[in-house]
Amino acid sequence: MPRLINFMKSRWRAYNFLSEVYRKEITESFLRGVLNESIFTEYSRGLQEFVESEYWNISAIFDDLIKCTRELIDDVERSILKLAEDYAYLFLGLGGLPHPSESSYLSENSLMMQEPRDEVLGIYRNIGVRKCEDYREPEDHIAVELQFMAYLCRKSIEALAKGEESEGRRYLEAQKDFLHNHLTIWVPKLAKNISERAKTRFYRIVGCITEAFISAEKSVLDKLTSLTNLTDICLENEVSFDGSMQETLIKQSSMSEREKGEIKSYYKLLGLCGIAQGGNLVRVDVKDGRILRIKPVHYDEKYSLEELERVQWRIEARGKTFESKMKELVAPFALVYKNRVYSPNRVRYPLKRVDWDQKGDRHPENRGKSGYIRISWDEALDIIADEIKRIKDKYGSTYAILALADGHQQTKCIHGMHGTITELFIPLGGCTWAVRNPDSWEGWWWGAKHMWGMEPDGLQHPQTNLLLDILENTELILCWGCDYETTTWGFGDQGLSVWGFWFRDVGIKQIFICPDLNYGAAVHADKWVPIRPNTDAALQLAIAYVWITEDLYD
Known part of the structure; x- marks a missing residue:
């Protein structure tokens, strides 16, 4: 047959x-x-x-x-x-x-x-x-x-x-x-x-x-x-x-390839922001090329307690002792990062508009309308490099390139002020930055100068025992429009959440002024002031008025 x-x-x-x-x-x-x-x-x-x-x-x-x-x-x-x-x-x-x-x-x-x-x-x-x-x-x-x-x-x-x-x-x-x-x-x-x-x-x-x-x-x-x-x-x-x-x-x-399947572990920083230092250190367990799980690093899994004792820091304040943890306090978004890796919405290949011709008609009127085709990584990199050269040749410098620097980006990204874009454009002569108002930064940028007389901004640089200073000398912390239970995740981890409980342990009062009962207020507030949106300035002026008229300021 x-x-x-x-x-x-x-x-x-x-x-x-x-x-x-x-x-x-x-x-x-x-x-x-x-x-x-x-x-x-x-x-x-x-x-x-x-x-x-x-x-x-x-x-x-x-x-x-x-x-x-x-x-x-x-x-x-x-x-x-x-x-x-x-x-x-x-x-x-x-x-x-x-x-x-x-x-x-x-x-x-x-x-x-x-x-x-x-x-x-x-x-x-x-x-x-x-x-x-x-x-x-x-x-x-x-x-x-x-x-x-x-x-x-x-x-x-x-x-x-x-x-x-x-x-x-x-x-x-x-x-x-x-x-x-x-x-x-x-x-x-x-x-x-x-x-x-x-x-x-x-x-x-x-x-x-x-x-x-x-x-x-x-x-x-x-x-x-x-x-x-x-x-x-x-x-x-x-x-x-x-x-x-x-x-x-x-x-x-x-046969040896067929017998593979052991679990391998890798250590990786999964901080959201490009300027993050040391936050969200995780262990990624991988089997057969697939992420199985992402876990916080537990230092006592690899080192003995005696070894950790030699590097663990401790602070004593108001009769209490506070010490560093034996594991990373990883932010939730880092623990579920594999969902992002395997998301169907992830753009996994370089693409270009089907009607875009680098050396011909670019059809800018069709942005968001025309379809896309896949291109190779080599072609994509060539297009980017050629466009940078074209702009520099046409305008005399790369300052014609507008770089959007809105503050916070993912670690290792090339775009944004905190990414590697600075390393790309500084040798070429720079570029034009579009920076929004750093509203998440202003309080620390100016407040730290008055409180501690120091210039380094935020928690991005080595501190001068600020935590010890707060634990020893602070009576009240005012959190105006902030939520340190969640908004610190992008820069580091959940360490500030632990600090919040330490503040309470030594008797520091915390007042949260915010329209919504955010996580920080719900967990740590001794008093929550549910201010109406857009009335902050009026309340601040009223407080200043009382300070001045009743001679309460130092």
Whole structure:
């Protein structure tokens, strides 16, 4: 029955074909190759002959794809651009759809790299394969899962052709299990989204083919795994595989690679602001390239109490002793940072507007309207460097570049005054800063000068025993419009929350003046003054008036 071998090979080709469609943007060579394909014609013929399935219309859908492809090739340059724009819209997050991976479609909040990815990775290991490192998508990406099925198809054909029936059946059963436990669970949802949301007819047809093919495969594998004497059917049939359809995302792994899976820990600062020093030091536990958990660093996990005693600081004030903690007091946003890493809204590749030409028409009127296409990191960096050079050549300096410095940014970001943008532009001659009023800074900037007579601003520099000074000498702390339980997280950690309890322990009163009962006021306030919004100046003038008229000021 050589026709059965041809049918099994058509399955291998179909999985590889669909994997290539989802792997990356469509190229001209791929489009021209579609015109010469007869994959789904052969597949539909096999369905009718061996499965007696009603899914023979897959061939008609593929014929529609070929007609669509002919139309695209008539204006191939424009078509490739439109398809790239649609690919970014459907699969790179610009259309608001989940990431095309099993985790994103099955997890709450559409997060990537969740438990389904780990399950798929375990299956790959058991079979003895792994994803190629140069493909940067996760193991449960649609392209990788489809190519894994192609690999299983090829291995089953090769084994049966050699007379190794048990090995051939093992690969057939693996296909059936993977299809039922993974592909059929989430791929129909992906295909439906593509069919309904794609901007191009090409991808709408791809969605239809994908949905029909996965549905048909359930019947196909039920039939193939029920056949007897598969070796007699396939033995001595000549088996060859088209080199252009070989798997490129999956490769065999060694035993040592299959046995990997140990948990590795990394230490990292996750402070929100670029000027943060020492805050939010966490331990990130990673297994198989996926973040498992983020925990505060516990110093007593690595060092003995005797070692920690030598570096631990203590303060004695008003008969009480206060000392540093044995763990980092990490801010909540740092502990859930992995949700940000695996968010479907994360822009994971550089993109540029589809109608933006650096050396031609830039169409500024289409900002926020036109679509985007993916570009390489090299191209993105070249564009940035060329634009900086262009501005410097045109205006004589880089001062024509406006840098938005609104105060607080994430650590290591290149934009913003506290980021590395200063290191970028200072050697080039500087730039123009757009700095908003530092309203989160003013109180300390001026108040510290009067209270302690010192210039370093805020908690960003080594202090001169200010905590000891407060604990020993302060009677009352006034928190006007601030919430030190939460707003300090960006600069450091939750250490100031601990200080607040220490203030209470030594009898320091705390008054919070704020319209809302914020966290700091709710936890620490001896008195909360719920001032009406925009009446702060009136209250401040009234207080000053009482001080002056009743001779209460020092």
